Amino acid sequence: MPSTPPLAYVIAGSEATGGAGIQADLKTFQQLGTYGVGTLTCIVSFDPRNGWAHRFVPVDPQVIADQFEAATATHDLDVVKVGMLGTTATIDVVARSLASRPWRHVVLDPVLLCKGQEPGAALDTDTALREQVLPLATVVTPNLFESKTLAGMDSVESVDDLIEAARRIHDQLDTIAGPRYVVAKGGVELPGSDAVDVVVDGEHVTVLRTPKIGEERVSGAGCTFAAAITAELAKDTDVVSAVRIAKGVVTAGIRGRVAGRTPFDTVWQGASAVGQ
Ligand SMILES: Nc1ncnc2c1ncn2[C@@H]1O[C@H](COP(=O)(O)OP(=O)(O)O)[C@@H](O)[C@H]1O
Numbered sequence: 386m387p388s389t390p391p392l393a394y395v396i397a398g399s400e401a402t403g404g405a406g407i408q409a410d411l412k413t414f415q416q417l418g419t420y421g422v423g424t425l426t427c428i429v430s431f432d433p434r435n436g437w438a439h440r441f442v443p444v445d446p447q448v449i450a451d452q453f454e455a456a457t458a459t460h461d462l463d464v465v466k467v468g469m470l471g472t473t474a475t476i477d478v479v480a481r482s483l484a485s486r487p488w489r490h491v492v493l494d495p496v497l498l499c500k501g502q503e504p505g506a507a508l509d510t511d512t513a514l515r516e517q518v519l520p521l522a523t524v525v526t527p528n529l530f531e532s533k534t535l536a537g538m539d540s541v542e543s544v545d546d547l548i549e550a551a552r553r554i555h556d557q558l559d560t561i562a563g564p565r566y567v568v569a570k571g572g573v574e575l576p577g578s579d580a581v582d583v584v585v586d587g588e589h590v591t592v593l594r595t596p597k598i599g600e601e602r603v604s605g606a607g608c609t610f611a612a613a614i615t616a617e618l619a620k621d622t623d624v625v626s627a628v629r630i631a632k633g634v635v636t637a638g639i640r641g642r643v644a645g646r647t648p649f650d651t652v653w654q655g656a657s658a659v660g661q
């Protein structure tokens with residue numbers, strides 16, 4: 386008899402070193418016992434001869450639509466993570482595809498900037514993401530920078546600020562069809578000794594804390610966190626419990642991080658596996 390594992394779907398970009406993007410997403414899905422299905426939006430190749438700058442190539446919108454068609458025709462997918470999109474044409478096709486069928490959960494990791502990328506390059510994509518994809522999301526996971534940007538706040542320097550940012554983002558979500566959750570991540574950027582994340586659902590606020598591991602950002606942390614939430618939702622875990630489990634997963638992955646020749650380390654989704 387064929388197996389019927391829980392299915393987790395991701396629409397995201399490739400990050401060629403293996404640390405972030407769809408590579409991190411699919412590893413996380415596997416780690417949490419879900420069957421990963423992926424649709425590629427773009428290819429990012431850091432340039433080792435130019436300070437690891439981001440080289441970015443979008444996938445043709447029709448090819449994104451074709452992948453979506455193949456994935457959804459093959460499997461009954463009802464939980465999806467949306468990662469890096471990168472262009473307004475990509476946002477258009479992904480928003481249209483998502484809107485074409487019902488989802489139990491759409492987890493949006495609103496990747497406005499990759500770690501190390503120059504700010505300010507992408508105002509039109511930020512606006513398109515906010516207008517076209519944000520309203521479709523049931524769970525949104527902005528990091529500190531993305532929280533400030535999406536909330537329209539000049540500074541976020543305390544847990545209270547982070548909660549306020551999450552509330553302002555929550556106000557932009559479509560709550561008619563059911564509860565929506567903003568998971569605003571303080572990470573290493575929020576001052577203090579803990580990596581703090583807040584979950585806001587419009588009524589309740591949940592604050593999650595773990596001691597910071599080092600002071601540097603670790604590549605793939607945001608991808609792994611949102612992918613772990615997605616995998617847990619695919620297994621029918623409730624949203625706040627999924628976020629708590631994801632926090633444990635990403636913390637273990639950061640603790641077991643992998644070094645390469647890049648200036649940043651990357652999350653290791655196998656850190657808790659046998660032999661590590
Ligand atoms: N150095 C760290 N130590 C512990 N937790 C961290 C660290 N860096 C990030 N995190 C946690 O990892 C998750 C991803 O956060 P973050 O790195 O801020 O996202 P992004 O990759 O989108 O910038 C969050 O739960 C955050 O609190």
Ligand SMILES: Cc1ncc(COP(=O)(O)O)c(C=O)c1O
Nearest residue numbers: 398405406469499605606607608
């Ligand atoms: C394709 C892609 N997706 C997502 C990200 C964001 O990764 P992180 O989990 O480090 O925020 C990056 C960053 O390089 C990327 O290249």
